[in-house]
């Protein structure tokens with residue numbers, strides 16, 4: 113592993129030698145450099161769906177101590193140093209938001225969207241028979257716009273997987289899905305609510321139509337809603353009919369200042385779990401020990417804003433995205449967005465822009481800007497001003 117020459121941690125490695133010979137490391141300098149690196153880019157960091165966060169001062173006393181939410185949401189590990197009651201309330205809120213049956217859902221707090229995808233896909237695999245050699249008999253399908261964690265987890269879980277095309281706007285190509293389906297095998301389909309590049313949303317109803325027509329023996333639909341599941345569900349725009357599980361990242365729409373996530377699904381009895389005497393808990397989780405502080409932060413965001421407040425934030429963020437789209441077009445950049453999206457898509461700008469702004473860019477020459485609830489108009493204006501200076505036609509000529 114190599115780092116940039118100015119990497120504060122590498123500078124520390126040089127100094128570690130002097131530590132051994134008795135000269136103390138300047139810890140303040142190393143920590144200061146790490147913070148400075150963050151601050152230098154913070155104003156221009158609006159191309160990934162995170163952002164400056166809200167006020168979490170109420171949780172400051174929680175930061176000095178260890179919280180370990182090991183084990184299932186339903187059980188309290190011994191010792192009291194957990195936020196399990198907040199975890200239960202948060203998961204119940206999510207199950208309710210995603211219309212899961214009140215008496216038959218499961219859920220876990222996770223380390224992020226990736227772990228949620230793993231939990232959903234593992235639950236899917238456990239629903240279908242295995243061959244005498246232990247291989248799953250199901251086949252998984254995911255779109256070319258699915259997050260990279262989806263094929264990664266299908267690989268880790270040893271589930272045979274088929275990659276399906278998307279349309280030009282990033283939504284699953286249902287006709288290509290129909291041509292790709294193996295009618296003799298149960299199907300595990302991952303749909304995305306908010307793809308990483310264009311914030312496209314796949315329609316599980318159309319997936320079910322394809323599966324009905326193919327006559328597959330069994331099915332499981334997992335929704336990767338890392339960014340958009342919450343804001344779409346708040347507007348009743350998220351289709352959860354026939355969706356078996358939904359995962360999301362807590363630090364995206366909920367804006368927690370710690371990386372985290374959650375996953376919820378229907379049909380609790382079908383999930384693998386074990387009683388662990390040593391932690392006096394049931395374990396049905398995708399991880400072992402998990403930090404209870406980010407879980408408390410997700411709960412705090414929901415508890416302080418309420419659905420109404422979160423909906424208002426989503427609305428304001430979409431307004432800003434619409435403003436950014438219009439401004440980019442007004443200065444000659446052909447930008448577009450899905451009507452529900454925080455994400456504005458435009459052709460990849462030239463290197464001069466890329467050097468200053470930490471853009472997210474794909475292999476098809478597309479880049480984007482993500483207007484999250486905490487992105488400001490000033491940030492958008494600063495970016496648009498530089499884009500105007502470069503100009504699209506000059507850039508593409």
Ligand SMILES: *Cc1c(COP(=O)(O)O)cnc(C)c1O
Nearest residue numbers: 224225226259306308338339361
């Ligand atoms: C961010 C994201 C993920 C992964 O989430 P992590 O929290 O980074 O693990 C998965 N899917 C989509 C669509 C995402 O946007």
